Amino acid sequence: MTFHILISDPLSEDGIYPLRQAEGMNIVMETNLTPEQLENRIDGFDALLVRSQTQVTRGLIERASNLKIIGRAGVGVDNIDLEAATEKGIIVVNAPDGNTNSAAEHTIAMMMSLARKIPQAFHALRNQNWDRKSYVGVELKNKTLGVVGLGRIGAEVAVRAKGQRMNVIAYDPFLTAEKAEKMGIGYGTIEEVLKAADFITVHTPLLKETHHLIDKQAFEIMKDGVQIINCARGGIIDENALYEAVKSKKVAGAALDVFEQEPMIDFRLLELPEIVATPHLGASTVEAQESVAVDVSMDVVSFLTTGTVRNSVNLPSVPKEIMAKIEPYFDLAERLGAFLTDLAEGTATEVNVKYSGDLANVEVGPLTRNMLKGLLKRHLGKHVNDVNAMYLANQKDIVVNEQKSTEAKGFTNLITVEVKTAKETRKAAGTLLNGQGARIVKVDDYLVDVVPAGHLLFIRHNDRPGVIGRVGTLLGQEDVNIATMQVGRSNVGGDAIMMLTIDKHADSSSLEQLKELSEIQNVTQIDL
Numbered sequence: 324m325t326f327h328i329l330i331s332d333p334l335s336e337d338g339i340y341p342l343r344q345a346e347g348m349n350i351v352m353e354t355n356l357t358p359e360q361l362e363n364r365i366d367g368f369d370a371l372l373v374r375s376q377t378q379v380t381r382g383l384i385e386r387a388s389n390l391k392i393i394g395r396a397g398v399g400v401d402n403i404d405l406e407a408a409t410e411k412g413i414i415v416v417n418a419p420d421g422n423t424n425s426a427a428e429h430t431i432a433m434m435m436s437l438a439r440k441i442p443q444a445f446h447a448l449r450n451q452n453w454d455r456k457s458y459v460g461v462e463l464k465n466k467t468l469g470v471v472g473l474g475r476i477g478a479e480v481a482v483r484a485k486g487q488r489m490n491v492i493a494y495d496p497f498l499t500a501e502k503a504e505k506m507g508i509g510y511g512t513i514e515e516v517l518k519a520a521d522f523i524t525v526h527t528p529l530l531k532e533t534h535h536l537i538d539k540q541a542f543e544i545m546k547d548g549v550q551i552i553n554c555a556r557g558g559i560i561d562e563n564a565l566y567e568a569v570k571s572k573k574v575a576g577a578a579l580d581v582f583e584q585e586p587m588i589d590f591r592l593l594e595l596p597e598i599v600a601t602p603h604l605g606a607s608t609v610e611a612q613e614s615v616a617v618d619v620s621m622d623v624v625s626f627l628t629t630g631t632v633r634n635s636v637n638l639p640s641v642p643k644e645i646m647a648k649i650e651p652y653f654d655l656a657e658r659l660g661a662f663l664t665d666l667a668e669g670t671a672t673e674v675n676v677k678y679s680g681d682l683a684n685v686e687v688g689p690l691t692r693n694m695l696k697g698l699l700k701r702h703l704g705k706h707v708n709d710v711n712a713m714y715l716a717n718q719k720d721i722v723v724n725e726q727k728s729t730e731a732k733g734f735t736n737l738i739t740v741e742v743k744t745a746k747e748t749r750k751a752a753g754t755l756l757n758g759q760g761a762r763i764v765k766v767d768d769y770l771v772d773v774v775p776a777g778h779l780l781f782i783r784h785n786d787r788p789g790v791i792g793r794v795g796t797l798l799g800q801e802d803v804n805i806a807t808m809q810v811g812r813s814n815v816g817g818d819a820i821m822m823l824t825i826d827k828h829a830d831s832s833s834l835e836q837l838k839e840l841s842e843i844q845n846v847t848q849i850d851l
């Protein structure tokens with residue numbers, strides 16, 4: 324089998340060796356495509372690898388009928404329409420750690436350039452202007468650096484700034500007093516940080532919530548003569564507000580690596596002598612590029628060949644050791660979902676899944692997604708997978724509840740799925756028997772022991788002498804061989820069930836004849 328991989332932004336050749344070494348990878352590198360050319364090119368590719376340049380829009384995703392994985396060789400995924408990818412069941416992975424160091428070093432370099440006006444002085448010198456008066460800077464020592472966003476890069480910047488003998492104060496919604504104390508930095512609300520700082524550096528992702536986080540009002544509460552650094556994302560700082568704040572001397576200078584529009588088309592900010600800038604070079608080191616390309620290539624190979632990834636952005640990551648525990652149950656969960664779709668009459672409005680026994684102590688999200696995949700695939704088709712199963716369930720207004728219990732009624736593990744429709748509530752429970760594989764052990768309130776595979780008939784009837792024989796005879800006449808049969812009843816002469824495994828799909832006329840037999844209430848065929 325050959326997988327087709329399109330690399331549409333420049334990636335380190337040394338870093339993509341996991342792709343080059345893997346068998347069956349057809350790698351196409353086309354890094355100069357226009358958005359239109361890319362849209363016309365994408366169909367047929369299984370994987371797309373990008374950096375920040377390629378805009379992976381909904382339009383592009385819609386044209387990518389075969390795409391399974393988008394790999395972002397870097398951190399920020401704001402150039403990828405995650406919602407569209409998730410809806411289509413395309414997994415998005417990134418390389419969150421590989422460029423942290425380079426981005427932090429670049430931030431410090433930018434702050435020092437800004438403080439000592441190095442780019443401006445160099446520019447003057449280049450123009451043969453020996454000017455020592457215009458480029459008097461300020462020291463970093465004893466100044467306060469405000470860090471907005473203390474994640475991987477923000478934290479590395481904070482550590483380095485302390486090395487410059489700066490005081491550091493940070494704001495991050497996840498920053499605790501203990502962590503701040505451990506790092507030897509101060510913390511506060513965003514307002515407190517903005518008010519206290521001589522230099523402010525932003526390190527948040529670009530989200531709806533962080534768009535124009537630093538706007539006109541934010542500049543107003545800052546110290547006069549504050550200096551700003553942005554090596555995170557254009558758009559976190561409102562460029563128009565920054566322009567005005569620099570013009571009015573509120574802001575003494577700004578160092579920018581990233582811009583609202585990239586590549587830059589409006590150079591107005593750069594006309595201000597207080598601005599220093601680089602064209603999004605934070606991650607542009609040999610080391611970072613190799614590292615992010617290796618990480619993302621490994622995930623792409625791993626996903627295409629084994630279905631597992633380490634750094635998914637649109638699917639919660641599960642630690643390897645937990646994955647090893649739950650993976651054996653994926654198939655059972657999916658089959659239970661499929662079984663109940665066929666069993667329950669009407670469309671599911673609520674699905675309750677209960678994990679008992681061993682499973683109560685592990686992360687079960689992936690199991691629920693597999694169960695939903697089985698449940699939804701019947702009606703929504705092959706494109707349902709564990710990436711989009713939860714999204715599709717939400718979209719169809721299906722309420723999904725998870726429950727856990729250490730008590731497993733004699734089994735070491737048990738997955739019980741209850742499906743509610745407008746018409747009825749149906750239930751099935753399954754387990755993995757040591758060495759014997761998956762079994763459905765309960766349907767509604769009846770105990771059974773059925774391998775969840777092949778062609779099944781679930782029959783509800785009245786517990787009367789001769790019913791079982793009549794079913795067997797009729798199926799025999801219809802040339803349908805019964806492989807296994809289980810019976811159960813609520814009480815003698817009451818409601819009863821038959822659960823048959825048959826060797827082939829029974830046609831609808833056979834099912835109609837079965838339904839016409841006296842004492843038969845209902846017949847459901849389930850193909851797993």
Ligand SMILES: NC(=O)C1=CN([C@@H]2O[C@H](COP(=O)(O)OP(=O)(O)OC[C@H]3O[C@@H](n4cnc5c(N)ncnc54)[C@H](O)[C@@H]3O)[C@@H](O)[C@H]2O)C=CC1
Pocket residue numbers: 397398399400419422423426471472473474475476477494495496497526527528529532533536554555556580581603604605606607
């Ligand atoms: N210039 C460049 O070439 C590079 C830029 N980046 C960008 O740097 C940024 C940070 O990357 P990482 O540190 O790896 O990400 P991260 O995910 O480790 O850290 C982001 C932090 O921002 C915090 N945050 C979220 N919303 C916030 C808010 N409203 N206010 C304050 N904090 C908030 C989060 O809690 C998190 O701790 C991203 O935007 C990334 O795209 C990353 C690498 C290179």
Ligand SMILES: O=C(O)C(=O)COP(=O)(O)O
Pocket residue numbers: 374375376396397398399400422555603604605606607
């Ligand atoms: O990793 C990130 O978020 C970056 O901004 C790096 O972008 P790039 O891969 O250099 O286009």
